[in-house]
Amino acid sequence: MLNFDFYNPTHILFGKGRIADLNKVIPENAKVLLLYGGGSIKQNGVFDEVIAALGTRSVTEFTGIEPNPSYETLMQAVEVIKNGQIDFLLAVGGGSVIDGTKFIAAAALFEGGDPWAILEKRGSNITKALPFGSVLTLPATGSEMNAGAVVTRKSIKAKMAFSSPHCYPKFSILDPTKTYTLPVRQIGNGAVDAFVHVMEQYMTYPVNSPVQDRFAEGLLKTLIEEGPKALKNPEDYDVRANLMWCATMALNGLISAGVPQDWATHMIGHELTALHGIDHAQTLAIVLPSMLRVRKESKRAKLLQYAERIWDLRDGDEDTRIETAISRTQDFFEQMGVKTRLSDYALNASNIDPIVAALETHRMVALGEKRDVTLNISRQVLELSL
Amino acid sequence: MLNFDFYNPTHILFGKGRIADLNKVIPENAKVLLLYGGGSIKQNGVFDEVIAALGTRSVTEFTGIEPNPSYETLMQAVEVIKNGQIDFLLAVGGGSVIDGTKFIAAAALFEGGDPWAILEKRGSNITKALPFGSVLTLPATGSEMNAGAVVTRKSIKAKMAFSSPHCYPKFSILDPTKTYTLPVRQIGNGAVDAFVHVMEQYMTYPVNSPVQDRFAEGLLKTLIEEGPKALKNPEDYDVRANLMWCATMALNGLISAGVPQDWATHMIGHELTALHGIDHAQTLAIVLPSMLRVRKESKRAKLLQYAERIWDLRDGDEDTRIETAISRTQDFFEQMGVKTRLSDYALNASNIDPIVAALETHRMVALGEKRDVTLNISRQVLELSL
Structure with a gap:
């Protein structure tokens, strides 16, 4: 097992009817900026429940945080905060709204000039942030219980990540009944997103970490079943x-504690979203199966463990077991309604060069748990995903 | 799944060489009270490493916190705090030292009269506590990452528990190399303690919580292997x-989130320790197997799941699988050097009445996940453990 730090102070309030508890977890005299995306929370009752729970607190609304939240939009919220009297942010929505709120919380108090610098330094220059909480409406990204976020700058087609210990939500409310009205596409994407989050932390090489492995496997099996x-x-x-x-458990620091991590699939996926607007989970479903096939040798031991423990593949030669496990993974993504080939999204071989060029621009030239995923390997992965 | 809150802000620093990081996690100007038990930390190098890491900070020592820490001893530490200038507590040791430190941290700032009231109210009357951290030297109780503690009042032979959200360690340092010199008995006790902690949160009745079940099963399997x-x-x-x-994972709130909990084994075990001085883990090893046998019907579904997933028992009739799983559990405790019968500790049928009377005195008359473990059931469990 590798040395590690684990720290996660987010208070989770889980279950039916928990939105009413906002009244307990937000200070009574808070001046709240309520942040959300489109209008779905107004149709499914979440907005009304949130407003009722906030009671007599001062509430300002900021709406229109888009999927893959943009720096341009988020900076408008920072302006609202600077002009008004806001001392608490409440994100109501999915990962994009919560990610955006993390950036806004840090940018509002940032003293290092243009807050774009937060992305350039991946959050290491954050020294404080406004307190914020979330009401989660879409199970997918895990943003509700971690300190990371991804922000897109439309003008330069860049999608970049940051994290900071100052950016944990104070609380997150998870009411499963609020996910009943989600479109099928978002449920499918969410399950795939969580699945690939687990794989990025699990599918590397063995370091004798049975607890972390079994926790990860427990999440994978549950996602496949549920x-x-x-x-x-x-x-x-x-x-x-x-x-x-x-x-939530897929990306709150628990299963990554003490083990190597990959994340090459995510880095390539980010470029696909930035260049072609493909949903985040769709990009992961495109990239992961080919990534596992291309890097089969360096991941062999964990691939065999995965084949046995997740897909019950014990017989036959190793390569067959590995290939069967990867195809079943791909089948699971398809079963969740998430297509797994570039051609499914109207992309072809001519689109690969620009993706590789974007990876180079963003210095994504040595990815993966062993930093051996070169631009050439990324190209092979994309070619195999055509 | 049941509704739940999950909150655990303890910062874990895990791995070889991490004691040096005390310098990063304790304020530079802290006036530290260093609390420990006997002298083992002076023999195995832990004490020297801690002192070196604390550097120029003011350090006062309080030694002699015993296994099953006593109110009488802990109140002496409270006096030291009141007389001296102490603003940070550092527990160095196992669960007893950390539990004791939690009580001291709360008692030092308690404004409700005699701090014994903290135990009488199970911690609900704690409104603040001195900040504290821990250096763990004995893997067993999970106290390093939770907000609960058990304190014994020798004068009335009572062993009582409390918890409070004010009593999470700010940090805990877990360096596995510091456990190399532990006596065999403490390693055996520690593994059994952790195992039974998991069982108290897992072995109840199904509530459709596959993540929690698989996490619990992952811990049980790892304890049996390691x-x-x-x-x-x-x-x-x-x-x-x-x-x-x-x-640590066995008792930090993770596997209990959203599921029923039992704890009847612990409550009976506490009386055995209070009356006869039997090690905590030994009491659990005595009580658990009989507890499972006596309550087989109400735990049937989970016992069958446990038999299949932990002990790979899939064939034969249900009752045989259940009995085999319970005997293997008992064998595992014995393999860890922890005896599982009252007679192994020189107790016999004549000792049962006083134990049942103590349970009655402490109002332990309706234990377990369904509150159906009456004094009569507890008596049956003890009789079966003779």
Whole structure:
């Protein structure tokens, strides 16, 4: 096991009816900036419940945080904060709204000039942030219980990540019933996103970490079991609750503690989103299977463990077991309604050069747990995903 | 899944050489009270490393916190704090030292009269506590990453628990190499303690919580695999690291989130320690197997799941699988050097009445996840453990 730090102070309030507890976890005299995306929270009752729970607190609204939240939009919220009297941010939505709120919380108090510098330094220059909490409506990214975020700058087509210990939500409210009305596409994307988050932390090489491995495997198996049920029976409370808890546990620092991490799939995926607007989870579903095939040798031991423990593949030669496990993974993504080839998104071989060039521009030239995913390897992965 | 809150702000620093990081996590101008038990930390180098890391900070020592820390001893430390200028507590040791430090931290700032009231109200009357951290030397109780503690009042032979959100350690340092010199008995006790902690949160009835179940099962399997290796190869780093991480994860609120909990075994065990001075883990090893046998019907579904997933028992009739799983559990405790019968500790049928009377005195008359463990059931459990 590798040395590690684990620290995660976010207070999770989980279950039916928990939005009312906002009244307990936000200071009574808080001046709240309520941040959300489109209008779905006004249709599914979440907005009304949030407003009721906030009671007599001063509430300003900031709406229009888009999927893959943009620096341009988020800076408008920073202006609102600078002009008004705001001392608490409340994100209501999915990972994009929460990610955006993290950036806004840090940018509002940033003293190092243009807050774009936060992205350039990956958050290492954040020294404080406004306190914020979240009401999660989409189980997927895990942003509700971690200190990281991804922000896109439209003008330069760049999608960049940052994190800071100052950017943990003070609390996150997870009410599975609020996910009943989500579109099928978002449930499918969410399950795939969580699955690949686990894989980025699990599918590397063995370091004798049975607890972390078994926790990761428990999440993978649960996602495989519950994901299809969530599509079929949208109002099955336990299924939605299990999916939601998986997504949170997939990226809160727990399963990565003491083990190597990969994240090459994510880095290539970010370029696909930045250049072509493909949903984040869709990019992961495109990249991961080919990534595992191309890097089969360096991941062999964990791929065999994965084949056995997740897909029950014990017989036959190693390479067959590995290939079967990867195809089943790909089948699972397809079963969740997430297509797994570039051609499914109208991309072809001519699109690969610009993606590789973007990786180079963003210095993504030595990715993966062993830093051996060169631009050439990334190209092979993309070619295999055509 | 049941509704739940999860909150755990303790910063874990895990791995070889981490004691030096005390210098980063304790304020530079802190006036530290260093609390420990006997002299073992002076023999194994831990004390010297701690003192070196504390550098020029003011350090006062309080030594002699005993196993099953007593109110009488802990109140002496409270006096030291009131007389001296102390603003940070550092517990160096196992669960008893950390538990004791939690009580001291709360009692030093308690404004409700005699701090014994903290135990009488199970901590609900704690409104603040001195900040404290820990250096863990014995993987067992999980106290390093939770807000609970158990304190004994020798004068009335009572062992009582409390918890409070004010009593999380600010940090805990877990260096597996510092467990190499532990006596065999403490390693055996520690593994059994962690195992039974998991069982108290897992072995109840199904509530459709696959993530929590799989996390719990991952810990149980790892303890069964690594425990005996830890006895055999005391200086195998990974084995000690895995054991240590299991013990912390077993009782930090994670696997109990959203599921029912039992704890009847612990409550009966506490009386055995209070009346007869039997080690905590020994009491659990005596009580748990009989507890499972006596309550087989109400735990049937989870016992079958446990038999299959932990002990690979899939064939034969249900009752045989259940009994085999319980005997294997008992064998595991014995393999760890922890005896499982009252007679192994020189107790017999005549000792049962006083134990049941103590349970009644402490109002332990309706224990377990369904509150159906009456005094009569507790008596049956004890009789079966003779």
